[in-house]
Amino acid sequence: MHRILFRWLVGAVPVVFGVTVLTFVLTSLVPGDPGRTILGANASPAQVKVLDAQLGLDHPLPVRYWDWLTAALHGNLGDSITSGVPVSDQLTSRLGTTLSLIGGAILVAAVAGVALGVLSALKGGWLGRAVDGIALVGLAVPNFWFGLVLMTAFAVRLPLFPVSGYVPFTDSPVQWFESLVLPVLTLGVPATAPVAKQTRDGVLTQLDREYVRVLRARGVPERSVIFRHVLRNAAAPIVTVLGVVVVTLFGGTVLAETLFVMPGLGGLAVTAAQTQDIPTVQGVALVFTVTVMLINLLIEVVYAMLNPKVRT
Structure with a gap:
């Protein structure tokens, strides 16, 4: 370690x-x-x-x-050229929005992707082909188009969720959740595709291994075979794909926060770049870079825990 x-x-x-x-x-x-x-x-x-x-x-x-x-x-990121507000204060006030958005998108991509991948590997047939099709569509469809579709369907025609804005969790947990649904789905649903495909391929590979036949011959319940053995052995490449997805989500926050008018770091970076507010842009880039590097470290640690060969 x-x-x-x-x-x-x-x-x-x-x-x-x-x-x-x-x-x-x-x-x-x-x-x-x-x-x-x-x-x-x-x-x-x-x-x-x-x-x-x-x-x-x-x-x-x-x-x-x-x-x-x-x-x-020395811990001083300077002041904004345009507003005069310390950059660290701007980052602190907007960090919660971006982390909530990315965290929700990761949760959607991980849970839905793994569930679809396991289901398609076990059932096969049309479901397996559907996952392949979803993967291709998810990689091809632009996030902004998908976000506009969600906005039109569930904020304009069916006013179920707000079309824009962000409510902090401390103000109202219910409104915080409602304000995050559409932007989280905009980022999380397309990100589900590569996770589902990697999970499906990994589970199919493990199902062909000798230890699976031995476990089934010993009478081990199928649920235990899948979730305690197969999915655990297939988890390492899934974690790697999730790490790549997380990195791409940081770029997607710029689009989602602009589209849904959310006060996050992505929107701050766009505004600061347009006005050449270099200290603010530098602060956002530094936060994004350090966060991505920490995520890469976490992925390496988890990968080492899942794969004994890496530890040795």
Whole structure:
């Protein structure tokens, strides 16, 4: 386990550094001037130049990145250029929305995907072909189109759920759940496809193994054979696929939060990028990168627990 942690640390540091550098450079190349955005179109060039100097935007790009990096290493992510609010406060206020969205989508993808995969492996026939078809459709259909379909069906024609917005759990657990249903399904249902297909293939592979025939010959109940032995031995590749799905969900939050007008990190990143608010974009990118790296670490740990060969 210590070896896994050490290997993760060795790989995480350059990844986080590379992402912050790339994000800083790409955001700086976005057309426009933050000073002009703040002051408006009627501001004179002299006023814009003075504000850029106050914000430190007149410094060379490497100097500006070094200043940000040294402050970030001391726990200071800076202030938003456009609003003046500390970036850490913005991230804290919006993190709960994004985590609720991703957590719900992971739950949908994992539960529905594993259930469909096991069922199709055991029943076969048309159900197996249906899972293959769902997998292809889920990978091909854009999330934004699926979200619009859900919004039209269950928020406009049948007003069962709110069309936009987010209610914190502390304000109302019921309204919190209702505000998450459509965006969670928008991300979670398409993500079910690869999990279901991997589960089906893994279970079919294990069902052909010798130990399954031995367990059945000994009279072990079929439910125990499937859930205590087959599914456990097929879990390692399923966990790997789930890890890939989780990483893609972070990119999907930008779309879902924009489509359903949710105050999350994805929407914050879009707004900040449009105004060249580099400290805010850097903060969001840093949170996303560290979270993804922690998820990769968790996947490696779980994979090692499921596969003794990895531990040795």
